[in-house]
Amino acid sequence: MKILIAEDLMVVQKILDKFLSPYLDIVFVKNGKEALDTYFRYLKMNRPFKVIFLDLLMPIMSGYEVLKSIRQYENEHHIPKEERVKIVVLSAVKDEDGVKKAIIAGCDGYILKPFSKERVFEELKKLGFDLLKEETDQNSSGEAENKAETLEDAPSTQENVETPKTDSTGETS
Numbered sequence: 760m761k762i763l764i765a766e767d768l769m770v771v772q773k774i775l776d777k778f779l780s781p782y783l784d785i786v787f788v789k790n791g792k793e794a795l796d797t798y799f800r801y802l803k804m805n806r807p808f809k810v811i812f813l814d815l816l817m818p819i820m821s822g823y824e825v826l827k828s829i830r831q832y833e834n835e836h837h838i839p840k841e842e843r844v845k846i847v848v849l850s851a852v853k854d855e856d857g858v859k860k861a862i863i864a865g866c867d868g869y870i871l872k873p874f875s876k877e878r879v880f881e882e883l884k885k886l887g888f889d890l891l892k893e894e895t896d897q898n899s900s901g902e903a904e905n906k907a908e909t910l911e912d913a914p915s916t917q918e919n920v921e922t923p924k925t926d927s928t929g930e931t932s
Contacts, residue, residue: 760784760888761801762810765794765825766849767817771872775812775849778876782890791820795828798844808844810888815850815861822848823864830865845886849874 761784766772772787779785786801786808788794794813801808811829815822826846833843847868848861858869868882880890 760809761786761806762812763788763794763797763801763808764812765789765791765817765822766812766814768814771814771849775879778879779890790818791822791825793819794822794825795820798825798829799832810845810847810883810886812847812849813866815848815852815857822850823860826861826864826866845888847882847886 760782762779763786764772764775765788766775767789772789776785776787786797788797794811794817798808798811813822813825826848829844829846845867846865847870848866849870849872850857850861851872852858852861853871861869867886870878870882883890
């Protein structure tokens, strides 16, 4: 699953990368304008993001403006609610007015900084993306497939498998 993370602080990008990169394909941008441009570029390529993590206070264009622009586009193009990108705000803005403003603009989730891995995973799960369950499902089916391949491809224990002999110079004899 491909997600977009719009965050201007490198330390927060690194934390999110550490938390999410084992599970998701991530595109990082560092300001609101890049976020909006990247969202539309991937949409045009018919590879829309499933989730956007969006900081509210970014240079060039705020997260509020990005959020409003995306929701306006989705409304104008009659994109059904279930097909719209899920937008999770990641912000240090914790005053009631700031949170309300983001909710009114159309965010699907709100995570206050600083945050934990558990909090990020919890928010994704609320939106229908249970990364830990998906990983378990993939590991279970992947392990079964790998075991089957290994059992079929492994040489029989009764076969003699010769290993090449090397001399002290490392040359094979």
